[in-house]
Amino acid sequence: MAPWTTPVSLEKLPYDLLLNIAQHLDLLDIRALQLTCKFFHYVIQTRPVHRHLALGLLRRCRALPLTGFQRLSDLSTEQLIHTVNKAAHLERSWLTRTPKRATETPYLTASRGTRQTDSTSISWYKVVGTPPGEQVDWLSPITASYSLCATKSGKVVCWDVQRDVELAEWNPGERWELWKCRVEFEKRTVYFTMAKVLSGTQDDKIMEFDLMQIHFPRVEENELCKPTFSHLRSFKTAGLVMNVFLLDPSARLLCGFVWMLGSNTIALYVLLDWDVEEYIFIDTDIQCTASSNWSCILYEGDIVIHSEEAGYACQHFFPLATLRQFSAPSNSKPEFIPRVSTVLKPTRTLTRDFTFPVLPPSSYKPAFPPHPDEHIVVVATPAQPFQLQLHHVPHIPTMPAPGAPPPNPFQYPLWYPESAHFVRQWWPTLPSVPRLSCTVVLLAQHDHVTHCTKYVVSQHYFRVPLYEPDETPDTPIDAEDALMRMWYVSEPFEIVCVVDTVEDEEDEPGTPNERSRPLLAVDFGHAVWIEYIDALEEGDQQPENEPKRLQFVSFPSVSLGEDGRAVRTSLGRPDGRDTGGEVFEMEGVVKTLEIPEDLDLDSVETINIDQSQGAVILSVKEGKIFILCYE
Amino acid sequence: MPTIVSVDDSTVPGEGSSRLLLLVSSDNKHIVVEEDIMSRSRFISKQVEGFEATSQRHAILLPFSSFVLNKVIEYCSHYRGYYLLEDDPDAAPPGRSPVREWDQEFLDVDRNMLLRIIKAAHYLEIKSLVGSCARAIADMIRGKTTEEMREILGVENDFTPEEEHSPSSKCTG
Secondary structure (H helix, E strand, O other): OHHHHOOOHHHHHOOOHHHHHHEEEOOOHHHHOOOOOOOOOOOOHHHHHHHHHHHHHHHHHOOOOOOOOOOOHHOHHHHHHHHHHHHHHHHHHHHHHHOOOOOOOOOOEEEEEEEOOOOOOOOEEEEEEEOOOEEEEEEEOOOOOEEEEEEEEOOOOEEEOOOOOEEEEOOOOOOOOEEEEEEEEEEEEEEEEEEEEEEEEOOOOEEEEEEEEOOOOOOOOOOOOEEEEEEEEEEEOOEEEEEEEEEEEEOOOEEEEEOOOOEEEEEEEEEOOOOOOOEEEEEEEOOOOOOOEEEEEEEEEEEEEEEEEEEEEEEEEEEEHHEEEEEEEEOOOOOOOOOEEEEEOOOOEEEEEEEEOOOOHHOOOOOOOOOOOOOOEEEOOOOOOEEEEEOOOOOOOOOOOOOOOOOOOOOOOEEEEEEEEEOOOOOOOOOOOOOOOOEEEEEEEEEEOOEEEEEEEEEEEEOOOOOOOOOOOOOOOOOEOOOOEEEEEEEEEOEEEEEEEOOOOOOOOOOOOEEEEOOOEEOOOEEEEEEOOOOOOOOOOOOOOEEEEEEEEEEEOOOOOOOOOOOEOOOOOOOOOEEOOOOEEOEOOOEEEOOOOOOOOEEEEEEEEEOOOOOEEEEEEOOOEEEEEEE | OOOOOOOOOHOOOOOOOOEEEEEOOOOOOHHHHHHHHOOHHHHHHHHHHHHHHHHOOOOOOOOHHHHHHHHHHHHHHOOOOOOOOHHHHOOOOEEEEEOOHHHHHHHOOOHHHHHHHEEEHHHHHOOOHHHHHHHHHHHOOOOOOOEHHHHOOOOOOOHHHHHHOOOOOOOOO
16 A cells, blocks of 8 residues: 555644644534544643633633633633633523523632532522611622622622622712722722712712722632722712713723713713823713713724614714813812813714614514504604603504615614613633624613503624724625624513612702613623513503513624624524524524522512623612522 | 755756755655745745755655645645735734635545645645645534544544543533
């Protein structure tokens, strides 16, 4: 036999060739390959192969289940393999079936390093107490080990949820509202802003913000971490502050949106360096409408205001270098009030339309049975965005016409954005993974006769910039490009809302004001909410103790290519909802989550989801926090 | 193994400005090829640099058959003068090679041949060809069961029954 006809074995290939081959395979193939023989088993149980798999997960916007402030580089190869397996398992199973009780998660492990041996003693959920006599106003997991919560009396408390002990507390002695929180994993630090109203109600409203940090020092395993709170900066704002953004804590960059009532535009308030007594306050000339949802992103040297309307998204770019020219000194004297210095339009604005999908036929039916006499809904008008008026509107949604691009199935003002959730990758990632954002909007329609409100959920991804310089807004969206494509939970449901009582200076001081907050939480990839099981036919509001359920949905899975393009993945799924043989891939499949018997959904006050660990975190009125772990 | 052959430029017929190289395969076939065709190979480029330092041009002996070598030369001839990012020694290496249609057709060969080509490409340090071969090998086994992979790759199951059923070798993924 000639030497070149003898069979070549893959086993004879050098390791870096095998690694190169593995880079083209996903986890399922790699696991199958690993089982072929001992040689491949050893080749695959290595760091480079699993680092490649971790990169794949991060490119699909899946977080790795790390404990505490662990970084990827801190993991041993064995831990990395375990982490990748867990994340991949969660990813695939949550996309394909109803999440079920978890058997292992860092939330449930008593302390790091000690693994329970008796599997029957592991419960799939955990209940931790809140400080005695305190009610939770706001709660967020920071890592699987630590949670941060703001109480109704104004305290901010940091917990070790694994040990159920309070680690640190900041008590300003009066009610402040927690507005924003951002975790910096590399710095083991959480930044947050607290707000309170000093005076005024509209353009004359003066608010004070406290910017705080909590630092978690490195500790030995099994040693209790003692985080420390510290005050970084106080600043005042003038006008109706819509939101603040901790754009880049390492550069000490912060900004806020202020709604200018007179011109009905958005003003941008910026602290370029919060260690310096300077501020920038400019009117952007961007119109503020009730149908818009707003977010702010730092992209290279620009502050980008991202806004979304029902049919399109806009990005307005403000270079930091340009903004710097309008910097003005500030001080901490009581009489100091920041002033808008100028009108500064964005240096460029990008606009791109959404693409709407064809949904199941039932999605185009009216959300409420028609009332014979009139079709009136309550809408906001552009001139008076936050004042409601009665309007006649057609209530029949448009069915997609054959051949034409499908229309927006949930048109404004019939459906209005009740709340918008913008999510960026918050978890520790690798430098080569491109950044992607996800918008989830809870759309609501109110029936003025029955006073029922029904909700649907829309979701899409976007990136900054909305399109590359070589593209135009009209560049047809590549069939493979998954961005700007709307996805829905289009079957209207009734979400449970909690009513927060806040003291607002707008009315008589001391008069409580009621604010309704839907119990919906969003993370990259998934959303959870609490809804009423029986939709109301006719009549009054839902009674408080109506049966409720915890609902869960996964968004379409995307993967980020090396060119920054997002491509939909068909990761082990029957994609979308199948209605009588027809598959509607942009329609979500909602699942009902199992809940523990001792959790009463009637008393839930806050809801959170941590996709990295597969956990849903609910706080209830009785001062308990339920951490439900799924897999 | 063939003996080392000294080559004098004048003894090799050629046209144009590109100089010629003599490659000798493991089955002792002498193949003459224009130097710029093979400049995609880091290995060959380094050899040529060596020739320039000593002003002596030798045949380059390669540890694979002429059948495989001709296939590699076909690849390099196709991409003669083309810029491929993976072959740029000064560029940051991309994570993995992009899909190239011509390569897919070119590598539509049996498993043995594919493995020989990737080994040759690895020896010659032609990263673009290594990447395309790796992609092609991955395509052969993608979506297959462990048993099917054994068949395709020609490997024997050498796990003991205990090992096969132990949780460390099995993974739920």
